[in-house]
Amino acid sequence: MMNNNTVTRKLILNASPHEIWLILTTPSETKKYMFNCEVSSNWEIGSEITWKGNFQGYESGERGIILDIIHNKYLKYSSIDPNFGIEIIPENYLHISYHLDPQEEQTVLTTTIENFNGDPNRLEHIAKGWDHFVLPGIEQLCDQ
Template identity: 25%
Template structure:
């Protein structure tokens, strides 16, 4: 039986290089990812961390970094005990140029049946990726209050 996964596809008017930078540099992520800093050197085998307001919320290891085409890492939530105990999952970003657009596919996989983390990221990723798209296309990301997502413990 297949394990549950989350897949999100969007088309962004930008270049693959600019999109890659927006995914991997804190100067961008802070603008669309709830003021989150990304910490990694983006080399295969290196550590990865998301830091929000001084708290490390998620960690992992870089599995693949093929700039500007594909990025993947393990993902382990660190704040909510129940989600932390679910263990690591995997996130894959695939960037495909289509003329003046880039097709971005985000796959987050490896969840256990009934995963609380899957429920949380299913609410979080659409808001994060909407902000990313707006930032790259207009220069401004919308301010989405974390409480609007309805994720327990993320107010």
């Protein structure tokens, strides 16, 4: 699902919510699928979340705030990369969420990225990265 301001994807994964949570929140795991970036946070509402790493010569400095969190179930955070060339103002921060829903032996992971300010180029750029790199990487880690 994609409109001018939201990209939503669902994955059915062969892993428990706890296993997927570890993939989403452990620096050594995020580095494997999030463009070589390690996540850092204390995982509490209002705390900072950062992504640091170098991918094909691009130095990421993505940062944001944890907006909502229920461990092993739901995570929502704001995010902006100051190196991306976009003005650092609240309305330019993306809002990214992960919802983990156990289904028998599997887990449905729903990812939502919101707040593109109607910018179709930004939407397309980020959606493509998630569709071709991030989400397949998460799937691969769950199938190991």
